[in-house]
Amino acid sequence: MKADVLIVGGGIMGCATAIELARKNKSVIIFEKDVPGRHASGHNSGGVRCQGRDVREIPLAIEARTMWDHHPNTVNSDCGFYVSPxxxxxxxxxxxxxxxxxxxxxxxxxxxxxxxxxxxxxxxxxxxxxxxxxxxxxxxTDGLANPLLTSKAYAATARAEGVTILSHTRVVEAAATAGGFRVRTSCGKVYEGETLVNGTGAWAGRFSAMLGDPLPVYAAAPxxxxxxxxxxxxxxxxxxxxxxxxxxxxxxxxxxxxxxxxxxxxxxxxxxxxxxxxxxxxxxxxxxxxxxxxxxxxxxxxxxAFEGCIKDKVPVVGASTKVPGLFHVCGFSAHGFQLAPMMGRVVSQLVLGQQPELPLDAFRPDRFSETKAQA
Amino acid sequence: MNRGNSTFTRSEPLSGDDTITIFFEETACEVPAGVTVAAALLGHDDHHFCRSAADQEKRAPHCLMGVCFECLVEIDGVKNRQACLEPVREGMQVKRQHEPVDESK
Amino acid sequence: MKNRYDAIIIGAGPAGLACSTELADKGLEVAVLDEQAAPGGQIYRNISKTSARQRAILGPDYTAGLELIRAFTEATVDYLPQTRVWQAEAAGEVFFSHDNRSGRFQAPFLALNTGAMERPVPFPGWTLPGVMTCGGMSNLYKDSTLVPREPVVLAGSGPLLWLVAEHLLALEAPIAAILDTTPLKQMLTAMPELPAALRRAGYLFKGVKMIAAVQLAARKAKVPMYRQVSGLRAEGDGRVERVKASCRGRELSFEASTLLVHEGIIPNTALLRQVGCRHSWNPVQRYWHPQVDASGKTSLGSVYVAGDGTFVHGAKAAELKGRLTGLTIARELRRLTEPDYRRQAAEVQAELQEELLPRPYIDALYAPRKDLFTISDETTVCRCEGVTAGRIRELVEQGYTDHNEIKSIIRCGMGPCQGRMCGSAVMELVAEGSGRSPEETRQMRLRPPIKPVSLQELANATLGEPDES
Incomplete structure (x- = not known):
């Protein structure tokens, strides 16, 4: 089976990205080893906060905050959101x-x-x-939402937009090919796509290593x-x-x-x-x-819940410098929930080859090798 | 001394030495020594023990074995005590557990 | 306080008492943690203090516990009554609240003898004060000789219904009606299990005789009895005033201020789920139970479960299972040689096999009937959070089949009882709406604390590294 974009991980990042891409007429398949929202996306503390964020994340968080107000229109659910200063x-x-x-x-x-x-x-x-x-x-202006309701609303909207979500389907092999990527699942099926998005949360370190672009994402259990x-x-x-x-x-x-x-x-x-x-x-x-x-x-x-964390506590969002066509959106270090709607937007822009509407330089996947070089 | 108005009755008489006094909603009640708070209150006034936290419905003991959490009372100023697991003590102050609401409702 | 032991026993019912006594006899250091103020569990509740008249009413099945309690009292064990265990870990840790503090004990072996509870079945009006379980009534009588003095209705299915009726009749309580909800056809479905049960005919006849005697006494006392009753509901303003039901097309209504219900007994698995041992589905009695071997060993190796927390087999079997677990742990700790273990265990095993012969028949006869969980939309299912069956059905229709997810969205099972009272019903509503057997759906997950703990108790915790003394 083929699709324009293969997304690994049915959490809120993967689904948000899928929704934006489907709305731009891209065909998308999401591989989810459990069910959407089983891990951090559906079981975090539900905080929707701009407060206390790393300054590099603030522009994205402020834009994301307005998107939380529009969820009834964009994902057909208020996601249980309400304002709690x-x-x-x-x-x-x-x-x-x-x-x-x-x-x-x-x-x-x-x-x-x-x-x-x-x-x-x-x-x-x-x-x-x-x-x-x-x-x-x-x-x-900060608030709270129901994480499970939110991740289910995102998954349901993705499906409604034509995205295929394969639950209980683990990616056991993933490799770059001449035309893009080939992925083999635990169900024994093979899928091909032009681009691949890594939204694997706590498993991002392992998954990125499988593709030859290892990221220092480690699992934690908030x-x-x-x-x-x-x-x-x-x-x-x-x-x-x-x-x-x-x-x-x-x-x-x-x-x-x-x-x-x-x-x-x-x-x-x-x-x-x-x-x-x-x-x-x-x-x-x-x-x-x-x-x-x-x-x-x-x-x-x-x-x-299992959460993907990075030492510098800001996520990895961007194109892989080692594997063309691979995009990472992971390592949110236990504060990605609020950012998710905005991540869908910027990652879809990256996938479509557009300039993202807000700069993502601080989240580059290759920033770790640089620090190493400096040290 | 308030002997209460219960739908339950003791099937065996109690000799005077075997009773102690506890206070239910600030009223002194003579109750058998050694019984649980739930048994003491049910033998005295089983109207209701608490109101459900979610919708303020009147609730009273259902399972009497520590499972249902419908017999929650305030004992000596401490909330959320399971009346079916707590033995009575002389002078114990027991109160119904509920958020402050208008009882006439 | 000492906090390292050879084994920690949770629960002081028949299984816990037998298990801890067995271990103490072998010279092992044992801690016994129990919620109640006195040993005996539910079945032998308050046994050391009950009067001669109470014991006469409750009969030899109750006084059988006296010997067990005597042996336990004489044994050298650290017994902590009024202790709520809120977390257990397979690494051999137990966390609990006792005397307004939280504490931690450690031992290489845990025996979680959590016992059983009555199957909670929602029906209209079941949250009204005055609706109690038959077991609850029995506890009330054991605790304090209380009996209803205003009309009481008994409704449900199973031996405990008749046992409580027997006690109430003997105590001349004003019984308004006995409503037996057992469908007639279960007599037939249970038939294949009868021959095995008859190998221990004495036990079976005792039950049959008891029920026949109760029915005779009820007739004498002019207590109306109805068979094949359905559609039970309680009505009243702020407490039970009337009990209604249907019986083969006829509408029944009784003035009553107490309704005692009983729809069978299921293992109380909250702690067992939290500790994370593997569970299996019992399709006849429709409950999840921990997988254990003959000695009570769970999938976790260091964690054992004896008694009705595994399969509901009754007090005598629980005691025997407790002894087997005790012997096995003693062997693991090298306080019992292999030949001694084999010989002693074989004796207990033989007695247990005998005890279990009638169970398949009883389980089939009193299996939860097909329409037991046909719950009307308006009926409250989650008592703590006031969630109705209709609300749960809406979610099941949207595709939710996981109680854990249903809980996260509508708080069903999020109150202080943590799903103990709504768990069975939610599982059946999911099965009804999705067409999937509970076996195919994700089991309810319990996370610590499995019983609410006050912040004060937690803040006062002494969970530090166990002393090495």
Missing amino acids: RLRLAESDADMEVLAKREATLKSLGYDHEVLVDRAEVLRLSPHVADHVVGGLACY TMMVTDRVPGMMSGTSLGLTSRLLGLMAASNGTIIVGGGYRSPLDLEKEKIWIDPMQMTKAAQIMTEILPGLGQAQMIRCWT
């Missing part, structure tokens, strides 16, 4: 300095989405935070937690900290989703993750310090 708390004067510096840096680059606020404004946004909090940095309903506790504002790990998201049903960089040990080969209870106790300790009224809230469950 994100407030990064300063727990000391030193924290406050860090936040002030961040605001100044952003201002100098022309961004105004993160605003330094005093304790009075912190209390207006989040009345139950502890006495020691001195201020914060607020991003009023560990999320959710509490019972504690209505009123968050007042609709999501919280982060400046110098400690913690992200508390104010879900619309009154529960709190806990994220923010907790990791569990994993075995990618066996696809097994052991949830580390120490992460839960650490999170609980910090949570009760930040919101002293939370002691009686209950941790209902944890969940994790």
Whole structure:
């Protein structure tokens, strides 16, 4: 079977790219070893945030943010999105300095989405935070979405646009040919396409190596937690900290989703993750310090997902310099969810040979060899 | 001392030494020593134990073996206690668990 | 506190008690963690404190537990009652909450004897206060001699329904009606299993005699009894006031303030799913159960499951399975020579085989009937989150067949019970809507904590490296 574009990975990046390409009349096949949204795309913490991003990602994040408002039109679902301002708390004067510096840096680059606020404004946004909090940095337009609903909506839209999604189909061999690429699947079938897109998330390191263009993407297992309903506790504002790990998201049903960089040990080969209870106790300790009224809230469950990470914490988005016709969109390092709609747009532009509407230089796949050379 | 108005009754009489006093919604109740909070309350006033967190419906014990989480009460200021697993103690303060809502609804 | 053991036993029901006593007898260091305040599990609940009259009412199947409890009490074990285990790992770790703190124990072997629970079956009005399970009623009586003093209806299928009816009749509780929902034709489908069961006719006749005696007593007490009942529902304003049902085309209605339901017993597998041992589907009784060998060893090797947490076989079998698991772990830890193990295990095995003879017949006779999960759209399925059958059907129609995904989207199974009460029903609704057998769909996944833990308990955790003492 042949198609213009073969996409490996049925996560939100692959599906977003497929939708844009199908809308430009390209034939697309997606290979998904499980089902779309089984891993990080469908099981992240659901944060849709511009706040705290690496400055290199900000232009893409700002553009992506507007796309989240248009999901009912573009993917026929609101994806469970709603606005929950994100407030990064300063727990000391030193924290406050860090936040002030961040605001100044952003201002100098022309961004105004993160605003330094005093304790009075912190209390207006989040009345139950502890006495020691001195201020914060607020991003009023950030929000939350339902990741599974989102990735399913993207997959359904891709199908509706004519994309073939092959679930439970693992790519066991992939190689460049004279006319493009040939891919063999776990179902024993062979597919050919002119271009190949690598959207394999946690498996991107391995998949890129198979194609002779290895990327330093490693798998991690971010560990999320959710509490019972504690209505009123968050007042609709999501919280982060400046110098400690913690992200508390104010879900619309009154529960709190806990994220923010907790990791569990994993075995990618066996696809097994052991949830580390120490992460839960650490999170609980910090949570009760930040919101002293939370002691009686209950941790209902944890969940994790395989995520593709890179040391410098920005993704790889661009054409392979080693294998012509191969495009990478991976290594989002546990913060790709918000960017996904925009990734679909820029990667499709790359695939179509167009100039991407925003610069992607910072995400070049060959940036790692350069740093090595410099070192 | 409130002896309550329950749809359940003890099938064996209790001698005076075997009772203790707990407080349910701030009313003193004489209950058998050694029973679970669920049994104590059902023998006293089984109207409802809690309201469901999702839609504030009245709920009372269903499985009485720790599975259903329909008997959640506040004990001595601590919420989310499973009444069917917790033994009574002298002077224990037990309250129905619900978000502050208008009881007349 | 000591936190390293030779084996950690979860659950102090018949399996856990027998298992831990066996291990302690062999000189092994054992910790027993149980949710309840006293040992005995559900079947022998409160057994050390029940009165002579309670014991007379509950009969010899209940007092059989006394000997087990005596041996357990005399054994040298670290027993932690009122302890909620919220995570277990195959590497030999158990995490729990006890006395408002979280803790961690380690041992090379775990025996997770989590027991069974009554099969939760949604019907209109099942969330009303006053709707309880028959097992729940039994626990209430064992705990505190409570019986209904206002009219009570018993409805469902299975031996426990009749056992509870027997107790309530003996206690002269005002029974408004007994509604047996067992379809007549299951007598026929169960027939092929009867010969094996008759090899242990005494057991079977005991059951038949018990049910016949209850029916006779019910007739004497003028308690109406109906067979082949369907369409059960409870009505009332804020609690049960009426129970309605249909019986072969006839509409029934009873004034009652308590409705006791029972639709069979299934293994309580929450912890077993979380620890990650392999499960199999039982197509007759329609439940998932962990795969175990004769000694209770799961696919994880270091993790054992004895008792009704594997297959529902009853208290006596659970005790025997617990002993076998105990013997096997003792052999693994070299406290029992191979010949001694073989001899002792063979004795227990023989007794267990005998005990299990009637089970296939009983399982087929009281298999969940075909229309058990014909749930009307308006009926609440997920009690915690108030999710109706209609809402779940909508998702199944959209192509969702994975409870894990259904949960992520409509929160069905996301409340404090974490899917224990809605799991069976969601599985059947998926089967109904997708035409796929539960075997073909992805099993519900449980992630720690398998029971809610307060942040305070977690923050007070002492999970640090176990001491080496």
